[in-house]
Amino acid sequence: MHIADGVLPAWVSATGWAVTAPGVALSLRKLPAEEVPRMALLTAAVFLASLIHVPLGPTSVHLILNGLAGILLGPLAFLAFFVALTLQALLFQFGGIFSLGVNTLVMGGPAFLVGWLSRRVPGLRKPLPAGLLGGAAVLVSGVFLALALSLAGEGFVSVAKLALGVHLPVALVEGIITGLVVLLLQRLRPEILVALLLLFLLPAPSQAHRLDADVFLTPQGIRVEAYFPDGTPARDDLVTVYCGDQKVAQARTDQQGVALLPRPRNCPQARIVVSGALGHRAVRTLKLASAPSPTPSQPAPPPGPKKEPFPWRGVLSGLGFIFGLAGLILAWDTRRRLKDLASSGN
Known part of the structure; x- marks a missing residue:
């Protein structure tokens, strides 16, 4: 789901930034301080969920959770995806900075749509409709991804079709997850549920899908x-x-x-x-010029699977950044409110 720099034409990446930048600015302007802790938790969940890599055919897929984020955060889920994707691009080189705008639209755009719909039609936040929205959000992301890749040239048309097909099982899984989470929300506080989700995702024995x-x-x-x-x-x-x-x-x-x-x-x-x-x-x-001339006695390197350790340091750095940013915003808002109380008391 992450498109690397250099894959898309420059005008496509620039168009993605032209749409994403105003959306991020508007989300920051409308972000209530009391929503910051919940956003930090869900951003961390999104950050970790997309690190879970599942091989599927010639490629790999990962959880997106954009439908769930949209239901829990509303349209502000777009900002959560921008923060998570920025950290992944900087820490793990997933995607890229120039393609960050398109990647945010691919994954955060459907989250924004789900959030907008669920806020205007409260009945959609029931378990069954929420599950359908969660699955539909993944399919819309697959369509956006296929459209972006098809604009990269004729060589990516077959890849675009593959991108849409491989996300069908992901949509089914995320629909079930979203429905179950909304069902549990009727019995648990959202903060507790998201914290449990983080505890489930953090030790997952999966690796990121960097090539x-x-x-x-x-x-x-x-x-x-x-x-x-x-x-x-x-x-x-x-x-x-x-x-x-x-x-x-x-x-x-x-x-x-x-x-x-x-x-x-x-x-x-x-x-x-x-x-x-x-x-x-x-x-x-x-x-090639300075390489020593090979001899028949030199065997080729034996093929074998490579395996890197799980990037705990990068994951913890990303989570620390997310929660640190949330703490700074809360501290700033608390200081502002104390000043307002002091001035009103005088």
Whole structure:
């Protein structure tokens, strides 16, 4: 669901920012201080939920929770998604700064629509309608994502269709989650429920869906191993080798996430771009001129799953930032109210 920088044309990314920036400014202006703690909790839940990566076919999907956030926060859910996506772009390089506007519209736009509808039709905040809204929000995000990717060129049309299809099971799961959460809200305080949701998401044994790649110079050519941080091979991803701005070779990864491409001639440094589904992208450089000449006795690096430790430091930093920001806003508002009380007493 996160589109990386460089995937979309510049005018699409600029248009996304042109719509997102006023929306964020308006949300900040209308944000009541008493809603800040709830927004901080839900922003943290969204931040963690999208770190849960589930392989599905040649790509991966994650929870979005935009329907649930819209029901609990109203139109202000748009701001929660902007904060969460900004932290993910800065801490984990999910998406990008230039594509942040489009990513916010893709995930936060449906949350805004759900929040606007649920505030004007109170009956939609009952468990069954809320569950339907939660599932519909994911489908709308899938449509927005497919539309954005289709604007990237003809090469992304098939990816856009895949993006819409793989989010059908996610919509079903999120519809059930949203309905159950709204049902539990009738018996628990919202703050307690969201805190429990955070405790459930934090220890989840899942990894983020950033696309990684290792490149090697072998006697057979350039070997590329593409994978997700949980060790899942990135299958059937497009690998392109550039010498400067000229494309010199292209291939797709196999079932082990490996691609072998010929070594370009008269090229001191190659740039290897791995383009995955749903906008995932990894770029690596490989020096060729200074590389030692390989010999037949040098074996190719053995393929195998890579696995990175869960980024606890980044997650805790993001949560600390969210709650610290909420505390600063509350402290500022409390000080302002005390001054108003003091002036009214005089």
